[in-house]
Amino acid sequence: xxxxxxxxxxxxxxxxxxxxxxxxxxxxxxxxxxxxxxxxxxxxxxxxxxxxxxxxxxxxxxxxxxxxxxxxxxxxxxxxxxxxxxxxxxxxxxxxxxxxxxxxxxx
Numbered sequence: 001x002x003x004x005x006x007x008x009x010x011x012x013x014x015x016x017x018x019x020x021x022x023x024x025x026x027x028x029x030x031x032x033x034x035x036x037x038x039x040x041x042x043x044x045x046x047x048x049x050x051x052x053x054x055x056x057x058x059x060x061x062x063x064x065x066x067x068x069x070x071x072x073x074x075x076x077x078x079x080x081x082x083x084x085x086x087x088x089x090x091x092x093x094x095x096x097x098x099x100x101x102x103x104x105x106x107x
Contacts, residue, residue, distance in 0.1 A: 005036045005061075006106050008085030011093050012075030013039050017046040019094040024055045026096035028062075032103040037062045038079045039093075043069030048093070 009027050013020065027037050039052045041064060049064070056062040067078050076090055089105060091097065098104075 005085045006032060006034045007087045007089055007102050008036050008038055008079075008083035009089045009091055009102070010038045010040065010076055010079030010083060011091050012042050012072055012079070013048045013052065013093050014042040014044050014069065014072075014075070015046045015048065016044070016093040017048045017051060020048050020051045021055075023091065023093050023096050024051070024062075026099070027091065028055065028059050029099060030097065030102045031100045032106055035061060035102055036083070036085055038065060038083060039063065040065045040067065040075040040079045042067060042071070042075040042078075 011023065039062060041049050052064050056064060063082065065078055065082055080088060
């Protein structure tokens, strides 16, 4: 039997260095732990990837997908291709989640 995370959180990344830490903090600290976090680098030109790598080093639920810039829909599609969760949640990288958002969504 395949074990899948309950939720895949897909976060497109493009020039959001100023907001990304708050976004990732809100996801890694979710009350529902059984999630995967897929960050899709859509060809960012700032240091957003460095921020993701810092979090990836401390949380093994984070994946980094690299792709050429293709826009928001393209980045979301790239994230969906690697997602294994029972549900998919799209989160913009300049937004953040309430601490129990994934738990409430899954319920």
